Amino acid sequence: MTKKKKKWRSYQEFLYILPFLVIVLLFSYYPLYGWVYAFFDYKPPQALTPDKFVGLKWFQYMVENQVKVKQLLQVLRNTFAISGLSLLFSWFPMMFAVFLNEIKCVPFKKFVQTVTTIPNFISWVLVFSIAYSVLNSTGVVNTVLMNLHVIDRPIDFLKSTEHIYFKQWLWLTWKNAGWAAIMYIAAITGIDEQMIEAAKVDGASRMQVIRHITIPSILPTYFVIVMLNLANFLTNGMEQFYVFQNSFNKDYIQVLDLYVYNLAMGSGGYSLSVAVSILKTIVSIILLTLTNGFSKLVRGEGFI
Amino acid sequence: MKKNKDYDHIPSKVHYKRSFGDILISVITYIVYSIFAFVCVYPFYYIFINSISSNTLSDKGKIIFLPKEIHLTNYASVMKLEGLFDAAKISLARTAIGTLVVVFTSAFLGYMFTSKNMWGRKFWYRFIAATMYFNAGIIPLYITMTNLKLTNNFWIYVLPTAISPFYMILCKTFIEATPGELREAAVIDGAGTLTIFFRIILPVIKPILATVAIFTAVNQWNAFQDTLIYITDKKLNTLQFVLYQYITQSSSIKALLNGSSSSANIAASMAKMQTATSVRMTVTIVVVTPILLVYPFFQKYFTKGIMIGAVKG
Numbered sequence: 001m002t003k004k005k006k007k008w009r010s011y012q013e014f015l016y017i018l019p020f021l022v023i024v025l026l027f028s029y030y031p032l033y034g035w036v037y038a039f040f041d042y043k044p045p046q047a048l049t050p051d052k053f054v055g056l057k058w059f060q061y062m063v064e065n066q067v068k069v070k071q072l073l074q075v076l077r078n079t080f081a082i083s084g085l086s087l088l089f090s091w092f093p094m095m096f097a098v099f100l101n102e103i104k105c106v107p108f109k110k111f112v113q114t115v116t117t118i119p120n121f122i123s124w125v126l127v128f129s130i131a132y133s134v135l136n137s138t139g140v141v142n143t144v145l146m147n148l149h150v151i152d153r154p155i156d157f158l159k160s161t162e163h164i165y166f167k168q169w170l171w172l173t174w175k176n177a178g179w180a181a182i183m184y185i186a187a188i189t190g191i192d193e194q195m196i197e198a199a200k201v202d203g204a205s206r207m208q209v210i211r212h213i214t215i216p217s218i219l220p221t222y223f224v225i226v227m228l229n230l231a232n233f234l235t236n237g238m239e240q241f242y243v244f245q246n247s248f249n250k251d252y253i254q255v256l257d258l259y260v261y262n263l264a265m266g267s268g269g270y271s272l273s274v275a276v277s278i279l280k281t282i283v284s285i286i287l288l289t290l291t292n293g294f295s296k297l298v299r300g301e302g303f304i
Numbered sequence: 305m306k307k308n309k310d311y312d313h314i315p316s317k318v319h320y321k322r323s324f325g326d327i328l329i330s331v332i333t334y335i336v337y338s339i340f341a342f343v344c345v346y347p348f349y350y351i352f353i354n355s356i357s358s359n360t361l362s363d364k365g366k367i368i369f370l371p372k373e374i375h376l377t378n379y380a381s382v383m384k385l386e387g388l389f390d391a392a393k394i395s396l397a398r399t400a401i402g403t404l405v406v407v408f409t410s411a412f413l414g415y416m417f418t419s420k421n422m423w424g425r426k427f428w429y430r431f432i433a434a435t436m437y438f439n440a441g442i443i444p445l446y447i448t449m450t451n452l453k454l455t456n457n458f459w460i461y462v463l464p465t466a467i468s469p470f471y472m473i474l475c476k477t478f479i480e481a482t483p484g485e486l487r488e489a490a491v492i493d494g495a496g497t498l499t500i501f502f503r504i505i506l507p508v509i510k511p512i513l514a515t516v517a518i519f520t521a522v523n524q525w526n527a528f529q530d531t532l533i534y535i536t537d538k539k540l541n542t543l544q545f546v547l548y549q550y551i552t553q554s555s556s557i558k559a560l561l562n563g564s565s566s567s568a569n570i571a572a573s574m575a576k577m578q579t580a581t582s583v584r585m586t587v588t589i590v591v592v593t594p595i596l597l598v599y600p601f602f603q604k605y606f607t608k609g610i611m612i613g614a615v616k617g
Contacts, residue, residue, distance in 0.1 A: 006421065013422040013497060020413055020467055021428060026452065027464045028435040034444020096340075099333050112337045114603060115344045121595050121606075123526035125548045129588045130347045132551055133354070138365030138581070140350055174343065182607055206326050239529055243548065264442050265533070277441035288437065304437075 038275040058275040068272075074251055075259040081165040082255060083233045089169065090229055093177050094222050097184035098214055102206065113185070116178025127175055128243035132158065159248040168253070172240065180225075187218040224303055227291040234284050256280055348592065355379075355585040358575035362582060377576040378586040387538060387546055388587065395525060395543040398461040402524040407517050409467050414475025415505045419497070436469045442533065449534055456537040460530060465523075471516045478512040479505060515605045518598070525594060543591045550587050 038059075040052045062068055096116075103109045119127070135141055137154035145151045157167075191214065199209050238257040245253045254262065260280070263273035292302040354362040358373035366372070382388055416422065417429050440448070445464075446455075454460045486508075490500050506513075531545040541549075599606070 009497075010421045010423045013416060013419055014424060014428075016497060017413060017416050017422070017428065020409060021431065023463065024432050024435060024467055027448070027466075028438075028440075031440035031444040031448040032438075034440055034447050037443060037447070100337065102329070102333055103337065108334075108337075112341045114600065115341050117603075117606070118596065118599055119344055121522050121526075121599055122592055123528055123544050125528050125544045125551075126526075126588065126592055129547060129551050129584065129591075130351065133351050133581075133585060133588070134347055138363065140365070140368055143365040143368060178340075178344070186607075205323070206329060242532075261442055261533075264446075270443050274441060274443045277443075281438060281441070285437065 035274060035278055037271055038278055040271060042271045044270065054271075058272050059279075061272065062275065062279075071259075072276075075254050075256055078165075078252060079234060079236060079255045082168055082236055083229075085165055085169045086172065087226070087229050087233075089173070090226055091222070092173060093180035094184050094215075094218060096177055097181040097188060097218075098210055100181065101185065101188050101214070102210070113178065113182075117182065118178075119175045120179035122175075124175075124239040124243050127171060127240075131171065131244070158244070159246060161249045161252045164249055164252045168240065168244065171244075183221055183225075184218050187221045188214060191217045220299065223299065224295065227295050227303060231284070231288040231291045233287060234280055348596070351585045351588050355582065355589050359577060359579050359582045360575050362585070363579045373575055375576055378578070378582050379590075381578050382583060382586045382590065385583070385587075387541060388543075388590075390539055391541045391543045391546040392590075394458070394461075394540055397458070398527075398542065399521050399524040402462045402465065403517050403521045405462055405466050406468055406471060406520040407513050410471035410475045410516050411506060411509060411513055412501060413467070413472045414509075415479055415501050416497075417472070417476050418479050432467065432472065433469045446533060455534045456540060458540060460534045461524070461527070461542075464530075468516075468520070471520070474516065475509060475512055478509055482508050511608075514602075515608050518602045518605045522595065522598075547587050547591050550584055 037048070039055060040048055041054050041057070042048065042052065062072060100109060100112060103112075133139055135157040137156060141157070142151075142154040146154065196209055196213055199213060204212070234256055236255040236257055238255070238261050241253050241255050241258045242261065245258065256276075260273050260277045263269040263276065288304070292304050296302045350368070353369075353371040354367045355378055356374050356376060357367045357371040358375070359378070361367055361372055413432065417425060419425070422428070439445075449455050449460060449464075454463065486504055487500055490504055495503070526544060527542065528544040528548065531540070531542050535541065535545075
């Protein structure tokens, strides 16, 4: 190929991807321009004019306005509680995989793996629908508890705020644990069979094999998961909490992502909502950089 | 040979000495995993048997293990619900079109970025990959979509998610791992970029495209937030959104169902009359069935998806 032809071809290839670059520009980069709304007093139908510029007013508002400070602290408490619980119990899918691997009856193992993975593929709306059906006053949980005379009147589980973080963690685990375990199961499959055989010859018990061979071999995978959990500490997603929220539990279920949505769509605090989400993005990027750096330090490679 | 002789008495597969502790562990694991499996299966079964049982009984919470007075009227009735059929069409359309688009863009961009020749290749690659790590936020996105005239527009379901950096990287990695001779031979024969893509690349990367397709399809089918934020036109509601409305406003749905033909319903048996519960449960089954049908057949693609992701991530 001549040099000129090669050069022309390199531009031609760029032209092929140009339409896709435009789409990325429009839907991922262009919206960033909207961050300027955090520095204006924005009321939707009107266009932005220079006289609406308020500088850092909304950021100050967050730390000075008593009501907002209280609300934000509440939201942060919820976010920290739910992310913290996930982090605290992040070993659960790993242990799920470890003990599933101990089951010798293959059809049973396959069956458990298949059915525990399915919830991961249904939407939060469906999870909520299931929760509602099972937990409402005529749902199966209340019916069974009543028949066993554990309770004398139905409990409205979805409205109560008792143990709400734990209950939300339970739903999250119901949905994700089986799926999250797959990665560990694959890692366990990769363990050298001879090592385990050798340990057995030396008289290691089943628990000893688990403790000294299986778990250490999958710890690197676990480490990455913990790092990712930390990086996403402020990001719980809004869908789970949006569907489960009601006027009774709102103060306890509103996490940061949902708060940004509720501010914007519910109470019309457009500019404030943008300001909060900007702060969240900045903190999240810092967290990601830190955890990635830490991972590089420990494992020699990052996860970005 | 002599060396091995000492080990001759050891059988090839060594088993644990079955101590009491080991048996106890086995029993506990079987019990615990049976509970896990039950907790994951039973809710679906419970909703299903309620949707086909007598509505009077199901409304009182009497159906727990077996369906009673089986009938399929509920399924016939929800089909008549205003908006449900349209929502099903929208959900199917967005799943089909959205999946096709993402599969195409991931494969094409993944392939284009393997070509070392492209002008500014590294920069453009990072330009796309970087979008995985930030998000403008709800209001900025909403304003963007309004400016682009995409609110209350079907294409809001397809265009913003049309390019997935993650799947693009998956495809690129996959293409790079396939032998390049065929491509090189085609280049020497004078085949153009597009010819190579459609004739040579696409057939080779089918396995990874199946994984991308199945994940995108599930995400499209399950998507809820975009309808919530960008859509006010009822004609563009998706099944997920309609189901959510039915759960939160089921009493009004019941009125809508039974009120419109109240005189006709007097004759109908009470057991088959729609209740809020029956509507909710029946629609849930309608929305969840595609996932339950698809999942067992494509399980290996799902599993493969997370594994490739794990290697990369």
